[in-house]
Amino acid sequence: MRTGKTGKTGKTGKTTRAAKAGRTVRGPGGSSFRLDVRAAVVVALLLLLALAASVLLIGTGDFDIPAADVLKTLVGRGDPGQEFIVNELRLPRVLVGLLVGGALGVGGALFQAISRNPLGSPDVLGLGQGATAGALTMIVLFSGSSAQVTAGALVGGLVTGLAIYLLAWKRGVHGYRLVLVGIGVSAIVTAANGYLLTRADIVDASRAVVWMTGSLNGRDWDQVWPLLALCAVLVPFVLTKGRALRMMEMGDDVSYALGVRVERVRALLMVAAVLLTAAATAAAGPVSFVALTAPQLARRLTRSPGPNLLPSLCMGAALLVSADWISQRAFGADQLPVGVVTGVLGGVYLLWLLVTERRAGRI
Numbered sequence: 001m002r003t004g005k006t007g008k009t010g011k012t013g014k015t016t017r018a019a020k021a022g023r024t025v026r027g028p029g030g031s032s033f034r035l036d037v038r039a040a041v042v043v044a045l046l047l048l049l050a051l052a053a054s055v056l057l058i059g060t061g062d063f064d065i066p067a068a069d070v071l072k073t074l075v076g077r078g079d080p081g082q083e084f085i086v087n088e089l090r091l092p093r094v095l096v097g098l099l100v101g102g103a104l105g106v107g108g109a110l111f112q113a114i115s116r117n118p119l120g121s122p123d124v125l126g127l128g129q130g131a132t133a134g135a136l137t138m139i140v141l142f143s144g145s146s147a148q149v150t151a152g153a154l155v156g157g158l159v160t161g162l163a164i165y166l167l168a169w170k171r172g173v174h175g176y177r178l179v180l181v182g183i184g185v186s187a188i189v190t191a192a193n194g195y196l197l198t199r200a201d202i203v204d205a206s207r208a209v210v211w212m213t214g215s216l217n218g219r220d221w222d223q224v225w226p227l228l229a230l231c232a233v234l235v236p237f238v239l240t241k242g243r244a245l246r247m248m249e250m251g252d253d254v255s256y257a258l259g260v261r262v263e264r265v266r267a268l269l270m271v272a273a274v275l276l277t278a279a280a281t282a283a284a285g286p287v288s289f290v291a292l293t294a295p296q297l298a299r300r301l302t303r304s305p306g307p308n309l310l311p312s313l314c315m316g317a318a319l320l321v322s323a324d325w326i327s328q329r330a331f332g333a334d335q336l337p338v339g340v341v342t343g344v345l346g347g348v349y350l351l352w353l354l355v356t357e358r359r360a361g362r363i
Helices: 002-021 037-058 067-074 080-115 127-142 146-168 175-199 202-213 221-240 242-248 252-257 262-284 290-302 309-331 338-359
Strands: 023-026 032-035
Touching (some): 037 309, 067 080, 080 262, 080 309, 221 242, 221 309, 290 338
Antiparallel strands (some): 023 032
């Protein structure tokens, strides 16, 4: 009798937890899908945080603008001076921050899901360093323009991602092998970047160091449109692969049994992640640790299994614009690049993550 009562309680407890986790939503034509209520609430709150931080960031600078005036200017009801400052000088910077943060968040979530490792981030795998190598090549060797530096960063990130994938391939790509190969490639590319800096004259070296720090200063509409177009194509594509990615986290054998073409999906998602990371790096420089921390924080907030792609996107965008606002408020407008703030915060988070992983016996 006691056993039956315990079993009933356990079953009821599981049912209650499942009900709390999500609900089934009926769609047209008899279709249905599972809605994770907690994840939806987290996404909504993160979007509100990102928008609030964006409004505050637009109003921050040498000429402060109240949040109410920022909102009026954005809807076309500001005076000519405010419209110029908001629409031409500050809005592009904030949009680049949102797009870069979102792209890094999604890219980090993809790599962590593919490698099944919380350290499987573009920062650790060396993709940011590869994009930096491409940009430094254009700056140091060719004294390239901003467009050429952007193209060099994209090519450098793609070449580095391809090299990591090929070196990690052995009847498939194993998660830990991918991370270890990425760490090795990162060390090699970092050394090459140091060599390129020694070859530069003082003007090019100064320009390169500023770019390598990661900053949103001086960003305009020329950086917004290419990044927006890329995200508009890649983000919906990635979101459609979320179900296959969740299955792949259970292992290749289970995924094959469920009908997932594992290597094809993995290759496509890695290409998408590399493109998102390289494009974000090309637009704002190698902003550190957003790709590492955003997916982890999103997963802890949603408490949902799987890659949490949309929450990671929103978390990355909110993190980057909030960090940029903090850098301006704490240290004065344009005195501290956002990459310094994210590097400090992300480094602390990485140390905490390593300690917890070691205590859990996973590393």
